[in-house]
Structures are given as C-alpha cells and as structure tokens.
Amino acid sequence: AQKVTQAQTEISVVEKEDVTLDCVYETRDTTYYLFWYKQPPSGELVFLIRRNSFDEQNEISGRYSWNFQKSTSSFNFTITASQVVDSAVYFCALSEMDSNYQLIWGAGTKLIIKP
C-alpha cells in the first residue's frame, strides 16, 4: 500500500498563477515527520520544509505555503504567483520513528510553469 500518495503526476500552469500540490500520507506512528523536496532538472534534491506530527500549524515562506491537516492525512503545498524557475519535480516524503526515520517518498509531481 502506498504510504505517500501524490495523485497529480503533472501540473502545468501559466506563470503568476497559484498552484497547489497534493500529498496524502498513511502511517500508524504517532511520531512522524513530513517533508517536501524539490528536484530541478539538474537532478539534485532540495529540501523545502519539514513538519512534525505534533505541529499542525500551517507555514508560509515567501511564495510557498504548506497546509498540514492530520484529520485528512494531508500535507499540501501551495506556490502563489508561480514563476518559471519553480518548474521542477516536487516530492512529498514521510519519515516515521518506527522506521529509523528513513524517508518514504511519494511518486512526485512534475510542475511546469509556462511563461
């Protein structure tokens, strides 16, 4: 069974539009962490955010915001006023205390921002 589901395989929007990337996770641990990573065409993995299971406060960082809802097991990522440089594959990941905090990855969402 998928532990991290990113149902959107690819999203394409025009620059300056807002876009939300969905992530749904599954865990039985009470202590876990959720992450978003960005993978630009150059291939490296860029850490964006970490959220622990006890902190449901939403977070905003510039044009990026994250909405964590334990009730729906979701950790969605919104980019406002998207830019061409935001084009990348975005991965949501889960780490659980019971699994030595290894990262369990979603399939990724390819985001294309058109000028």
Added chain:
Amino acid sequence: EPEVTQTPSHQVTQMGQEVILRCVPISNHLYFYWYRQILGQKVEFLVSFYNNEISEKSEIFDDQFSVERPDGSNFTLKIRSTKLEDSAMYFCASRDRVSNQPQHFGDGTRLSIL
C-alpha cells in the same frame, strides 16, 4: 554551509563489474542513508547506517549491495556485480542525532550500466 558530497557525479560501468559510490557526509552527522532513483521514477530507500552498522534496509538492498564507513569520513555503497537495472541516480544523505532534523542530500551519482 556544510554539505554532503558525492563522487563521482557520473559513473559508467560494464554489466557484471563492481562499482563503489562514495559519499562524504556532513562531519558531525551520525546517521547515513543511501537512496536510489531510477530515471523518471520516485526516490526509493536502500539502507540506513548508524554506529557502524546497518540499521534498516529495503528489499532492494540485496546481497549484491554493501555499505561501509571505512575511515570515519567516507560512506560508500558497493554494488558487487552490476546489472542493467542498477542504472539509476544514487543519493547519499546524512543527518545529526536529533530526530527532527532533515536529512541533507548530496547531489547524487548517476550510475549507467552498459
């Protein structure tokens, strides 16, 4: 800012040959990981390493794989007899002892098996 470094950035190897991928984790980190990403697919966990031993490994990490921390700074992944399906990007990651810290990733080694 300290970073995880991986060498080489690209490795081309004949099928059946052994290959060693090298990683230098961040110096005060205690937990080390290898992940694999087949082209166009998701990132998959291979193995975690702590206190000089494997702490977790996935089904992918079979007998052809091994990891080692030979000298206190390097962390290596060895693939004994490579197969075509081992072609992938291999990422090394490390984190410190505090559990809520994120894993820091290297830029990856692209392994191409011919």
